[in-house]
Amino acid sequence: MARARVLIRPKAGILDPQGKAVERALPALGFEGIGQVHVGRMVELEAEDLDQLGELCERLLANPLIEDYEIQPL
Amino acid sequence: MNWGVLQFPGSCDERDALNACRVVGGEARLIWHEDRDLSGVDGIVVPGGFSYGDYLRAGAIARFSPAMEAVAELAAAGGPVLGICNGFQVLCEAGLLPGALLRNAELRFVCKQADLLAVPGPVVDGPKSADIERFSSHQRLSIPIKHGEGRYYAPDEVLDEMEARGQVAYRYAEGHNANGSVRDIAGVRNERGNVVGLMPHPEHAVDPLTGSTDGRKVFEALEGFAA
Numbered sequence: 001m002a003r004a005r006v007l008i009r010p011k012a013g014i015l016d017p018q019g020k021a022v023e024r025a026l027p028a029l030g031f032e033g034i035g036q037v038h039v040g041r042m043v044e045l046e047a048e049d050l051d052q053l054g055e056l057c058e059r060l061l062a063n064p065l066i067e068d069y070e071i072q073p074l
Numbered sequence: 075m076n077w078g079v080l081q082f083p084g085s086c087d088e089r090d091a092l093n094a095c096r097v098v099g100g101e102a103r104l105i106w107h108e109d110r111d112l113s114g115v116d117g118i119v120v121p122g123g124f125s126y127g128d129y130l131r132a133g134a135i136a137r138f139s140p141a142m143e144a145v146a147e148l149a150a151a152g153g154p155v156l157g158i159c160n161g162f163q164v165l166c167e168a169g170l171l172p173g174a175l176l177r178n179a180e181l182r183f184v185c186k187q188a189d190l191l192a193v194p195g196p197v198v199d200g201p202k203s204a205d206i207e208r209f210s211s212h213q214r215l216s217i218p219i220k221h222g223e224g225r226y227y228a229p230d231e232v233l234d235e236m237e238a239r240g241q242v243a244y245r246y247a248e249g250h251n252a253n254g255s256v257r258d259i260a261g262v263r264n265e266r267g268n269v270v271g272l273m274p275h276p277e278h279a280v281d282p283l284t285g286s287t288d289g290r291k292v293f294e295a296l297e298g299f300a301a
Contacts, residue, residue: 014227015254017181041130060138063131063167066174066227 001046003074004053008062009040040067044074075300077102078115080145080161082125082136087158087277091121094277098293110140116300117154118145120161122220122275132175132223133163142168154299155269156292159221162261162271171262171271172236173228179254183222187285188274189247190215190260192295195240195267214247215288217274224273226255226262233257239265244272244292268299 010016018039026034043061047053053071062069077095081088081104088104095102105112107125112118125136136142142164149155149170157165165171178184192213228236233256236242244261251258253273261272276289 014176015179015225017177017179021181060134061130063134063174065229066176 001048002050003044003046004050005072005074006043006045006053006057006061007040007070007072008043008057009068009070010038011066011068014066075100075116075297076114077117077119078105078112079103079119079121080105080107080141081121082107082123082139084125084127085121085123085160087122087160087275090275090277091119091158094280094289094293095119097280098290098297100293100297105141107136107139107141110144112144112148115148117296118148118156119277120145120155120157120164120271121277122159122161125160125164128160128223131163131167132160133165133167136160136164137168146170149264149269151301152266152268152299153301154296156296157269157271158275158277159224159273162273163223165269165271170269171264172232172241173226173259173262175223175273176225176227177223178221178225178252180252183220184224184252185220186218186252187216188219188250188252188260190217190244190250190272190274191247192244192291193240193242195243195263213291215244215276215279215291216286217276217279217289217292219252219274221253221273224253224255226253226259226273228256233259236262240267241265243270244274268296270296 019037023037243263276292279286279289
């Protein structure tokens, strides 16, 4: 079985309120100079055939209308 | 008419949906998500809640249920399908409606009464587009909203096409867009008009006891599509 990690991110240009909320909380904790925070999801899995992951992402793991995904074989 | 109300693990508004179908004069029964038998059913309500715990994305897993396969067939045959809140998210994930629902812009779960404007649909299938008659003017409806992921989104070019085809079914009235939806969109319909989804909860607005009966009109508007 091959292992892979799928990273799913909000598409650039679509408001990401979770990322903004994290970003706004940072100064209160003393972290300065951090910006462009975005919150996404990570899915780790094992598969006999990693070639099917593209379709899996398109159909289930990501919603291509609002999210980008990146498949990283491990 | 005979309504079927889907029930997923995690649905929570199916009882009010059943009641609403009956209040507007119909019969209604629950349909378990593993059941793909819609015999005797003229129209479907996909109710609100948190189907499959909203895992992955709201509606993402529910769309693969056997019952949803049957709903897609009913929709393709022109039968009426109404998706409410989580049901709207399911219909979008299933590709039966355009667009997607994102986390509210302010991140807060909102729960309050909202004013909507019902937007008449296009005459696609002639006399069966009953909501043309029901909503011949831009009626204002008072219907509750309660959701954390209700920010409607579609790319601008898709929105332009939808508006040209009359696919925006409900808009939040000025000052009532509590989730940051693009172009104040609260609900949309497919090109034919027989599939409608909206974030507000018409099934909670059918009894004078709770302040508004405007929700009845949302159900009634789809009755004309029943075979």
